[in-house]
Amino acid sequence: EDKVVQSPLSLVVHEGDTVTLNCSYEVTNFRSLLWYKQEKKAPTFLFMLTSSGIEKKSGRLSSILDKKELFSILNITATQTGDSAVYLCARRHGNQFYFGTGTSLTVIP
Amino acid sequence: DADVTQTPRNRITKTGKRIMLECSQTKGHDRMYWYRQDPGLGLRLIYYSFDVKDINKGEISDGYSVSRQAQAKFSLSLESAIPNQTALYFCATSEGRATNEKLFFGSGTQLSVL
Numbered sequence: 001e002d003k004v005v006q007s008p009l010s011l012v013v014h015e016g017d018t019v020t021l022n023c024s025y026e027v028t029n030f031r032s033l034l035w036y037k038q039e040k041k042a043p044t045f046l047f048m049l050t051s052s053g054i055e056k057k058s059g060r061l062s063s064i065l066d067k068k069e070l071f072s073i074l075n076i077t078a079t080q081t082g083d084s085a086v087y088l089c090a091r092r093h094g095n096q097f098y099f100g101t102g103t104s105l106t107v108i109p
Numbered sequence: 110d111a112d113v114t115q116t117p118r119n120r121i122t123k124t125g126k127r128i129m130l131e132c133s134q135t136k137g138h139d140r141m142y143w144y145r146q147d148p149g150l151g152l153r154l155i156y157y158s159f160d161v162k163d164i165n166k167g168e169i170s171d172g173y174s175v176s177r178q179a180q181a182k183f184s185l186s187l188e189s190a191i192p193n194q195t196a197l198y199f200c201a202t203s204e205g206r207a208t209n210e211k212l213f214f215g216s217g218t219q220l221s222v223l
Contacts, residue, residue, distance in 0.1 A: 004151075034211055041217040042113075042199070043152075048211055088152065090212075095159070096167075097212060099144075099152040 004091050006100035013107055017079050021103045023089035024071040031092045033065055033072050038086040038102070046074070046087075079107045112136045115200050115215035122190050123223050130185045130218050132200030139205040141183040142212065143167075143175060145196040152199065158183055159205060190222040 007022045023033070032050045036043035047056045052067035060079075065072045076083055086102040113134045122128050132141065143155040144167075154167030156175040164175060172194060174186045187194055197219050201212040 031208070032210070041197075042214040043212075045211050045213070048209060050208070090152075092210060096154060096157070101149060101151040 004100035113215035138202035
């Protein structure tokens with residue numbers, strides 16, 4: 001089974017803090033790793049990572065993949081209450097996507 | 110308008126009832142998927158379809174069936190609903206590209222089986 005493990009399971013921070021969310025996986029050959037943000041219902045796409053060591057960045061969010069150590073991180077700097085959500089990572093292997101359980105982030109004012 | 114539309118948004122049903130969840134998309138994507146989300150278990154794949162004549166089981170297909178009526182429509186049926194099928198169900202689509210493939214999700218259907 002292509003297990004995808006996210007940590008921590010939940011996190012509570014204050015506005016302005018920086019957070020790092022982790023996603024680890026078990027198999028070495030895959031096509032891509034994706035990050036999604038789920039606020040109320042539908043997950044929305046954040047990043048796709050295919051190459052090791054290349055950072056993807058969008059505003060205060062950034063993500064990087066380490067294919068040697070089999071993990072990815074999602075960083076959020078200067079957090080805002082609008083960043084409160086569940087963050088999901090998924091690994092694409094062949095024609096399927098395998099999701100982690102998600103990290104629930106709560107940002108308090 | 111939403112690109113991936115799921116109906117109904119919420120559904121409460123009784124054990125043993127047959128129900129259908131519907132999904133339609135205007136993205137023109139060939140690939141469609143049904144996932145369920147349970148607290149602590151993440152998103153798990155139920156069925157997927159890569160074109161109208163293609164249906165594939167995912168990791169948790171028991172107790173479910175699907176129908177791909179057209180490129181834009183993919184429905185999920187629970188033949189005889191049971192309480193442990195209470196979950197949030199998502200339909201998703203993807204383009205079917207070799208690289209840069211990503212999923213686009215509908216807003217979900219919250220199903221409660223009493």
